[in-house]
Amino acid sequence: MPRLPTPLCAPGVCLDVLQHLPHVPVLGICLGHQALALAHGAAVVRAPEPVHGRLSRLRHSGHALFREVPSGPGFDVVRYHSLLVDERSLPDCLEPICWTDGGHTAVTLARDQGPEAAPGTDVHRAAASAPLAAAASGNGRGLLMGLAHRNRPHYGVQFHPESVATRYGIALMRNFRDLAAQHWRARAEAGAGPQLEPQLRPVADIIGPPGRLPSVPAWPSAQHQRGAPLRLAWRPLRGLLTRLPGGSQGIFELLYGWAQDTFWLDSAAADRGRFSYMGGRGGPLWRKLTYRLPLPPAAAAATAGPTGAAHQTATSPESPGCAHAGPSARATDASAPSHAQPIGRCDGPVNPRPAPGTLGGDPRPGLPPGSRSDAASHSGPHLQPLPASACGGMLHTEAADGTTSVTRTPLGLLDHLQSLLASQRLLVEPEAARELPFNMWGGLVGYLGYELKAECGAAHAHAAATPDAVLFLADRLVAVDHREGDVFLLAMYRGVDAGAEGEEAEGVGREGQEAMARTWLAETERALEQAAAEAAGRPAAGVGQDQYGCSPAKRPCAGDERCQPAHLASSVPGANSLKASGLVANGHLPSCAPEDSEPALQPEAATPLSAPGSASPCCTASAHESPPCQPATGTATAGAFTSGVVPFSLAHPRAAYLSNIAACQEALAAGESYEVCLTTALTRPAAPDPPALYRMLRSLNPAPYAAWLQCGPSGPTICCSSPERFLRGDRGGLLEARPIKGTAARVPADPAADFAAAAELARSEKERAENLMIVDLLRNDLGRVCEVRVAGQG
Numbered sequence: 001m002p003r004l005p006t007p008l009c010a011p012g013v014c015l016d017v018l019q020h021l022p023h024v025p026v027l028g029i030c031l032g033h034q035a036l037a038l039a040h041g042a043a044v045v046r047a048p049e050p051v052h053g054r055l056s057r058l059r060h061s062g063h064a065l066f067r068e069v070p071s072g073p074g075f076d077v078v079r080y081h082s083l084l085v086d087e088r089s090l091p092d093c094l095e096p097i098c099w100t101d102g103g104h105t106a107v108t109l110a111r112d113q114g115p116e117a118a119p120g121t122d123v124h125r126a127a128a129s130a131p132l133a134a135a136a137s138g139n140g141r142g143l144l145m146g147l148a149h150r151n152r153p154h155y156g157v158q159f160h161p162e163s164v165a166t167r168y169g170i171a172l173m174r175n176f177r178d179l180a181a182q183h184w185r186a187r188a189e190a191g192a193g194p195q196l197e198p199q200l201r202p203v204a205d206i207i208g209p210p211g212r213l214p215s216v217p218a219w220p221s222a223q224h225q226r227g228a229p230l231r232l233a234w235r236p237l238r239g240l241l242t243r244l245p246g247g248s249q250g251i252f253e254l255l256y257g258w259a260q261d262t263f264w265l266d267s268a269a270a271d272r273g274r275f276s277y278m279g280g281r282g283g284p285l286w287r288k289l290t291y292r293l294p295l296p297p298a299a300a301a302a303t304a305g306p307t308g309a310a311h312q313t314a315t316s317p318e319s320p321g322c323a324h325a326g327p328s329a330r331a332t333d334a335s336a337p338s339h340a341q342p343i344g345r346c347d348g349p350v351n352p353r354p355a356p357g358t359l360g361g362d363p364r365p366g367l368p369p370g371s372r373s374d375a376a377s378h379s380g381p382h383l384q385p386l387p388a389s390a391c392g393g394m395l396h397t398e399a400a401d402g403t404t405s406v407t408r409t410p411l412g413l414l415d416h417l418q419s420l421l422a423s424q425r426l427l428v429e430p431e432a433a434r435e436l437p438f439n440m441w442g443g444l445v446g447y448l449g450y451e452l453k454a455e456c457g458a459a460h461a462h463a464a465a466t467p468d469a470v471l472f473l474a475d476r477l478v479a480v481d482h483r484e485g486d487v488f489l490l491a492m493y494r495g496v497d498a499g500a501e502g503e504e505a506e507g508v509g510r511e512g513q514e515a516m517a518r519t520w521l522a523e524t525e526r527a528l529e530q531a532a533a534e535a536a537g538r539p540a541a542g543v544g545q546d547q548y549g550c551s552p553a554k555r556p557c558a559g560d561e562r563c564q565p566a567h568l569a570s571s572v573p574g575a576n577s578l579k580a581s582g583l584v585a586n587g588h589l590p591s592c593a594p595e596d597s598e599p600a601l602q603p604e605a606a607t608p609l610s611a612p613g614s615a616s617p618c619c620t621a622s623a624h625e626s627p628p629c630q631p632a633t634g635t636a637t638a639g640a641f642t643s644g645v646v647p648f649s650l651a652h653p654r655a656a657y658l659s660n661i662a663a664c665q666e667a668l669a670a671g672e673s674y675e676v677c678l679t680t681a682l683t684r685p686a687a688p689d690p691p692a693l694y695r696m697l698r699s700l701n702p703a704p705y706a707a708w709l710q711c712g713p714s715g716p717t718i719c720c721s722s723p724e725r726f727l728r729g730d731r732g733g734l735l736e737a738r739p740i741k742g743t744a745a746r747v748p749a750d751p752a753a754d755f756a757a758a759a760e761l762a763r764s765e766k767e768r769a770e771n772l773m774i775v776d777l778l779r780n781d782l783g784r785v786c787e788v789r790v791a792g793q794g
Helices: 014-020 031-039 122-137 169-189 247-255 297-302 413-423 430-435 450-456 510-536 575-580 654-669 690-700 751-762 765-785
Strands: 026-029 044-060 076-085 094-105 144-149 154-157 230-237 263-266 275-279 287-292 341-346 393-399 404-409 443-448 469-474 476-481 486-494 706-710 717-720 725-729 735-738
Touching: 014 026, 014 031, 026 031, 031 044, 031 076, 031 144, 031 154, 044 144, 044 654, 044 765, 076 144, 076 765, 154 169, 230 430, 230 510, 247 263, 247 275, 247 476, 247 510, 263 443, 393 413, 404 413, 413 443, 413 450, 413 469, 443 706, 486 510, 690 706, 690 717, 735 765
Parallel strands: 026 154
Antiparallel strands: 044 076, 044 094, 094 144, 144 154, 230 486, 263 275, 263 706, 275 476, 287 393, 287 469, 341 404, 393 404, 443 469, 476 486, 706 717, 725 735
């Protein structure tokens, strides 16, 4: 009988494949290797230690699977496993063919190859680990890393030949291909199978890893261009960024003013993020998509009535969240994909924002009392969650004129989005392709919640307090080129030669759409140029004026905190709003910017712009009003917390969190998981003013991939600052992922200690292992949607 250390790590259908398809060539990798042993009665046991994202040198027996692969030095492979096959339990039909030759090492970077290679990697680490590996095998040959069936074309390796850091992985895969072809030829010659003539192409590089990607296909493709209904009007404003005070923040505040349903994909540090993009409620094509999954089974059971049926609250026909097709319900949005089922439609303005000082809205049914949004109200358009028995989630769609509709998406949100994008293709004109140096010309902007994993094969176990996704279909966009100082205005519209589909839903004819797009371009350019002209004729902030552009004589109130001398934190526009809300203590963010921290980088000036013809924001506000550039966004205010920092509460106390860490470590050792992202939540009873928070965030921690996303009264306000770009889609279908792992505390007061901390982080085996694991996982993910031959290492 197969022997496993725990019942949960069984390899599923792999055992049946190996037992019932004896003549089909199989190469088992990692768990597949263990399944080969289990299928024939061998034991899988815990390894001496979990090894994930580390390299080991291997020796082999000279088996044909390792043809042209060196044994020992030069044959370094990547391992991801906590369990291994006990060689002593192997039956006679299984032949051991490969073992570790020493311990494991960290992945070696190119800079480690010189004479100053960091200790703790390569031979230093291998020598220290060798006794452990030899002792664990029981035979002095190291840990078992490879198997072959003596009579069947079944092979297994414990390591990962496909990893970017495995050497000769390509050779191993080629050798398995050749063994499989040889097997089929032998069966054909014996009359036991069909005559096959496989085309075995030569492999030039057998060492690997794969090199850089070849040239990408021509862009745009003919298939994309054929019948594309949308057109793009655009206008470059060369050098405008250098003529406007406040940089891209000034542009955003002038054009969008932190209003609801706005976004800003912000490169606050432009060394890696060259472009920023911003937008708000747009033209006829603009849509806001708010999506909620049905209730998970546990939550549905908790809300079940006396008869056991889950109840769903019906909202009134006047509410944008209506979930029933009453007599007044109209047809669903014509721009929705055909598989979306109409539930109802409501016309009129969105619900009013909640009363100041409250979060508003009710928590999702099935959540603990008090489970609410992190930064925004949920009193606006609210989709009632569906019971678990329903198929698909509920999609609330809002147009720029306030018209809304509600549909059920039986195939899920991602399928709906794919259909939506397929129907809203933009015709790529040669001039735009040549002159626009960026690839974001409009389209979907928003967030996807963690619980959407339920539509990707994972368990549907939790209900989010916020919508599971909020996305804007942006048809108006402002792009900022931080390197060249240019600003680009872009507007999408439905072409006059496009089909009539969607016109009725958009409410504007094709000719009218183009006129509206070009009017928006002209008006936006006029506003920006006028602001630049006004800025050129007035002194910069700090020369007779404060950071709001107000002279001391024009301050609304001598005691107004917004007009007091600047401190480290209060020098940022809006920082005093943070201080009033209790987030800022002693002029800095608690636990974020201590007194001895390095001064924050200031890649852009923070001088705000006023809309053309208007007074400066501080000058037009009373002592008790927020500046006009900081409109309320439906978030909670914290006026009651003015006597200190409002504390955050941890979802898990220290003892519980340490217990969770121990449980995760045990799961890793038991082979139940190879990576666990353990998190907890920090909450506080009131949120600070979001615009002030984001201003502070981008000033203290400028990041190349920052973001402001205001999702209206029914969704959260997201303030994001990240050094990492998860994924980039380029022209011609090129996808690139650049994961980052590892952090270290800065020591700005001691440059030598700061440099030492950076060097220690760079040579950390743990951090290198985690980064390698993420790279390999992302390559695997990309390989599922890309051509395998071009899923390589960048």
